[in-house]
Amino acid sequence: MKALSVGVRTLVWLAVLAAIAFALYAFSRSRPQDVPWTPLDLSQPVGMFTRAKIGDLAGDFAGCRTLLDAAGVRYTALPPRDDAGQCGYDDAVRMRGGGSRTIAITPDVGVSCRVATGMALWEWQVVQPAAQKHFGEPVVRIENFGSYNCRRIYGRDTGAFSEHATANALDIAAFVLADGRRVSVVGDWTAGQGRDDAAKAAFLREVRDGACGVFSTVLSPDYNAAHRDHFHFDQATRGFGGACR
Numbered sequence: 001m002k003a004l005s006v007g008v009r010t011l012v013w014l015a016v017l018a019a020i021a022f023a024l025y026a027f028s029r030s031r032p033q034d035v036p037w038t039p040l041d042l043s044q045p046v047g048m049f050t051r052a053k054i055g056d057l058a059g060d061f062a063g064c065r066t067l068l069d070a071a072g073v074r075y076t077a078l079p080p081r082d083d084a085g086q087c088g089y090d091d092a093v094r095m096r097g098g099g100s101r102t103i104a105i106t107p108d109v110g111v112s113c114r115v116a117t118g119m120a121l122w123e124w125q126v127v128q129p130a131a132q133k134h135f136g137e138p139v140v141r142i143e144n145f146g147s148y149n150c151r152r153i154y155g156r157d158t159g160a161f162s163e164h165a166t167a168n169a170l171d172i173a174a175f176v177l178a179d180g181r182r183v184s185v186v187g188d189w190t191a192g193q194g195r196d197d198a199a200k201a202a203f204l205r206e207v208r209d210g211a212c213g214v215f216s217t218v219l220s221p222d223y224n225a226a227h228r229d230h231f232h233f234d235q236a237t238r239g240f241g242g243a244c245r
């Protein structure tokens with residue numbers, strides 16, 4: 001009798017474990033972006049582990065480019081650059097826009113492959129849906145203030161070098177809609193009284209918040225006055241946590 005009950009208990013535990021394993025398997029199949037062990041796929045929605053998986057591409061230029069290629073992102077790989085030791089890059093691409101799903105980034109700019117990956121996800125899954133929601137039309141151009149810049153944080157003479165010093169950052173200034181309307185961080189972050197103004201301010205907050213799922217650092221006018229006219233995005237190595245302000 002005792003031996004039988006031990007056997008039944010073992011069977012029950014095995015059934016429970018099998019059910020848990022099946023649930024995990026089904027979850028990872030249905031939401032691969034929310035599971036840490038599935039490979040990054042730029043066609044999947046942004047999930048809990050998307051940002052960490054982009055971070056894992058550090059030092060894997062070939063793997064990162066394979067992802068961009070598979071997603072139809074158009075770019076030119078840039079030759080390595082080494083300026084005075086602290087500055088330079090060996091994993092940069094010049095984003096060209098006009099691919100199957102990407103629009104123009106103007107001026108076209110060289111960024112680390114991880115920044116390009118974040119930009120592609122941000123544009124498809126955050127910027128365009130937000131533009132449809134708030135304006136009923138797509139963004140056709142994203143304007144930037146540049147990426148590579150051999151300098152320390154805030155241009156100081158001492159202290160840590162900025163992610164801009166390795167092209168691992170991009171400063172976003174404005175968005176141009178299909179009908180020509182322009183939404184700029186400096187002009188529209190604080191809503192005025194016009195008909196469009198509330199929509200523009202809401203759009204800017206939504207795309208700032210959405211960037212936090214694909215960039216390890218997101219700084220906006222909410223952070224400090226130095227960012228009153230742009231969003232700073234970068235892919236600094238931070239482990240699991242990001243900075244989003």
Ligand SMILES: [Zn+2]
Binds near residue numbers: 164169171231233
């Ligand atoms: Zn910046």
